[in-house]
Amino acid sequence: MPHHHNLVFMTLVVFGMVLSGLIYISTNQNSCKQQMIEQVFRKSEEKLEDFGLRSSPGSEEKLEDFGLRSSPGFLYNQPSTLVGRTDVVSMTPWLAPIIWEGTFDPTLIDSIYKQHNLTIATTVFALGKYTRFLKDFLESAEEHYFVGFRVHYYLFTDQPEAVPEVKMGENHHLTVRRVPSLDRWQDISMGRMEILEKLIKNELANEADYIFCLDVDAKFYGRWGVESLGRLVGVIHPWFFDYPRDQFSYERRPESQAFIPAGEGDYYYTAAAFGGSLADVHHLTKTCWEQLNIDIANSIEAIWHEESHLNKYFLYTKPSKLLSPEYLWRDINAAVGQVKIIRFSHVAKNNAEVRPNV
Amino acid sequence: MKLFQNVSTFHRVLAGLSITGLIYFAYTSTPTRLPYNQPSVVGPDGKGVHLSPWLAPVVWEGTFDPTLIDSIYKQQNITIATTVFALGKYTLFLKDFLESAEQNYFVGFRVHYYVFTDHPEHVPAVKLREEHHLTVLTVPSSNRWQDISLSRMARLEKLIESRLFNKADYVFSLDVDSKFYGRWGVETLSRLVGVIHPWFYGKHRKKFPYERRPESQAFIPSAEGDYYYGGAVIGGLVKDVYQLAKTCRENLEIDASKSIEAAWQEESHLNKYFLYNKPSKLLSPEYLWDDRKSKPWEIKIIRFSQVLKNYNEIRPNP
Numbered sequence: 001m002p003h004h005h006n007l008v009f010m011t012l013v014v015f016g017m018v019l020s021g022l023i024y025i026s027t028n029q030n031s032c033k034q035q036m037i038e039q040v041f042r043k044s045e046e047k048l049e050d051f052g053l054r055s056s057p058g059s060e061e062k063l064e065d066f067g068l069r070s071s072p073g074f075l076y077n078q079p080s081t082l083v084g085r086t087d088v089v090s091m092t093p094w095l096a097p098i099i100w101e102g103t104f105d106p107t108l109i110d111s112i113y114k115q116h117n118l119t120i121a122t123t124v125f126a127l128g129k130y131t132r133f134l135k136d137f138l139e140s141a142e143e144h145y146f147v148g149f150r151v152h153y154y155l156f157t158d159q160p161e162a163v164p165e166v167k168m169g170e171n172h173h174l175t176v177r178r179v180p181s182l183d184r185w186q187d188i189s190m191g192r193m194e195i196l197e198k199l200i201k202n203e204l205a206n207e208a209d210y211i212f213c214l215d216v217d218a219k220f221y222g223r224w225g226v227e228s229l230g231r232l233v234g235v236i237h238p239w240f241f242d243y244p245r246d247q248f249s250y251e252r253r254p255e256s257q258a259f260i261p262a263g264e265g266d267y268y269y270t271a272a273a274f275g276g277s278l279a280d281v282h283h284l285t286k287t288c289w290e291q292l293n294i295d296i297a298n299s300i301e302a303i304w305h306e307e308s309h310l311n312k313y314f315l316y317t318k319p320s321k322l323l324s325p326e327y328l329w330r331d332i333n334a335a336v337g338q339v340k341i342i343r344f345s346h347v348a349k350n351n352a353e354v355r356p357n358v
Numbered sequence: 359m360k361l362f363q364n365v366s367t368f369h370r371v372l373a374g375l376s377i378t379g380l381i382y383f384a385y386t387s388t389p390t391r392l393p394y395n396q397p398s399v400v401g402p403d404g405k406g407v408h409l410s411p412w413l414a415p416v417v418w419e420g421t422f423d424p425t426l427i428d429s430i431y432k433q434q435n436i437t438i439a440t441t442v443f444a445l446g447k448y449t450l451f452l453k454d455f456l457e458s459a460e461q462n463y464f465v466g467f468r469v470h471y472y473v474f475t476d477h478p479e480h481v482p483a484v485k486l487r488e489e490h491h492l493t494v495l496t497v498p499s500s501n502r503w504q505d506i507s508l509s510r511m512a513r514l515e516k517l518i519e520s521r522l523f524n525k526a527d528y529v530f531s532l533d534v535d536s537k538f539y540g541r542w543g544v545e546t547l548s549r550l551v552g553v554i555h556p557w558f559y560g561k562h563r564k565k566f567p568y569e570r571r572p573e574s575q576a577f578i579p580s581a582e583g584d585y586y587y588g589g590a591v592i593g594g595l596v597k598d599v600y601q602l603a604k605t606c607r608e609n610l611e612i613d614a615s616k617s618i619e620a621a622w623q624e625e626s627h628l629n630k631y632f633l634y635n636k637p638s639k640l641l642s643p644e645y646l647w648d649d650r651k652s653k654p655w656e657i658k659i660i661r662f663s664q665v666l667k668n669y670n671e672i673r674p675n676p
Contacts, residue, residue, distance in 0.1 A: 015375075084408070089408075095545060095639075099413070108412055109411070
């Protein structure tokens with residue numbers, strides 16, 4: 001019966017090879033992703049509290065003393081230990097604050113941040129017909145956005161001549177940058193990551209302390225101030241804040257770099273508003289742009305474009321501060337119970353009319 | 359027939375092994391092995407306020423996920439230095455303090471205790487976990503408990519200067535006459551950490567036992583004040599705690615030169631410091647309780663508490 005023995009032996013060998021192969025692939029994939037995650041965590045978390053020792057050159061002296069100083073004689077209501085908002089959660093499980101109306105004292109927090117000579121860079125993209133949103137965006141920002149602090153808007157457009165004349169408050173400046181037109185709104189959206197990464201790396205290092213990236217088809221209706229500042233700031237998407245994680249519109253195809261499996265996820269963040277320190281936002285935009293390019297090379301486009309990649313990034317490099325949907329709402333005319341004040345909200349628009357493509 | 363049976367059994371075994379292999383492969387393919395509950399945005403029950411008005415988190419049970427937060431901090435290679443002062447008869451508290459710390463305090467992380475004492479021979483031998491170390495530092499005795507208390511700032515400042523800058527990331531200074539009853543972990547880490555005093559958190563600021571004499575460097579007028587912080591717990595990044603200790607020590611010296619001693623010694627100076635240099639994180643009274651106080655509904659867990667003691671018995675002076 002040597003014939004049977006040979007067959008058994010061959011089956012065993014083939015099976016052994018297949019199993020070893022599977023185990024090898026599995027551990028390799030694991031350690032690779034594990035390393036990537038660890039690296040991502042380590043880079044942002046190693047200086048978790050180190051406001052003063054930023055990696056960008058020249059900013060050390062500026063921020064060396066970033067304590068939360070307030071002055072004697074400055075009066076405000078006594079904070080309570082037991083009485084506050086009970087209808088919303090104001091901290092993530094990793095103890096990042098979630099900013100809602102009532103969680104902060106605006107006068108106190110303004111006075112603390114005024115001690116430092118801060119500049120907040122703010123990018124906005126208005127290509128093609130989106131320039132029509134600029135007037136309302138800028139005028140409402142001048143009324144509500146970092147009033148009393150230094151703001152530098154960087155406006156990216158393919159039609160500089162269409163940028164409206166808007167009177168800027170003291171200490172608010174605007175720079176217009178021309179960028180090439182694009183045929184697909186998805187490409188415009190995704191291309192922002194590359195432009196942002198380059199802007200931060202090449203220009204902002206000695207110019208700004210924080211940066212926010214905002215969608216232009218939106219308007220300010222209420223205060224957006226220094227309560228929103230932090231190392232890495234994400235905004236909770238106004239359509240998903242009360243959904244279970246498995247219903248978040250994450251990218252679900254494993255082939256995409258933006259893939260997030262069911263069973264994972266903290267919040268669904270919007271790409272219409274995000275920000276933080278220069279170093280942290282640089283890392284975010286660089287990583288997202290790299291991931292977007294890998295997807296392009298694999299002919300896959302994530303379901304919500306750079307928002308999918310942003311959500312992947314924020315899942316494994318957790319924001320140090322979250323802004324509630326007050327900071328990016330969906331419809332000024334329809335507030336929901338917990339959203340007591342709408343600060344920034346998308347304006348109604350006819351997509352077919354303003355987008356270059358369907 | 360027999361061989362055929364063997365072969366089919368053999369094939370069944372192979373099938374079993376391959377199914378096991380595939381399950382293992384599927385399970386370990388996900389980038390993280392750390393499942394945790396989805397955090398909610400809209401939720402009930404906020405009995406303790408979770409944020410100070412300058413947006414410093416206030417740490418209460420239920421506000422953080424211990425597994426998640428441990429995994430975030432484990433990615434870094436952090437060391438937490440911890441000072442404790444046990445002079446005269448206060449060495450009696452060391453055994454319970456250290457043993458309960460070993461059960462509850464930064465379990466799984468690197469901790470270095472620095473025990474200041476005038477009686478090193480009274481420091482008990484307590485078995486420490488892996489990655490936990492202890493150094494005994496001998497200091498002169500004192501006749502007044504107030505002086506012992508006051509000298510802590512200077513000693514903390516010198517320790518940081520001489521040893522901690524390159525050796526530790528965070529430092530905590532804790533009262534020795536206390537015990538751990540629950541988890542004290544990385545949820546407490548931040549740039550500058552204060553604890554809300556268990557006796558005063560419901561009180562109006564004008565009732566806080568701040569130093570009220572303008573002659574003292576620790577003076578706080580009655581219209582001002584955020585919280586009353588307990589002097590039994592100070593923490594933060596080494597460089598920030600250094601600033602605190604240095605400033606308090608300087609102010610204590612100014613007061614001493616004018617023969618004035620603040621109402622609650624260095625706790626008064628600490629409160630002054632924290633009022634104008636706000637902590638970046640606050641610990642709820644779970645992190646500093648008092649065994650004399652009964653547990654109210656808002657305190658779900660007592661983590662660290664001052665033990666019952668007879669002051670006459672242990673203090674060198676009344």
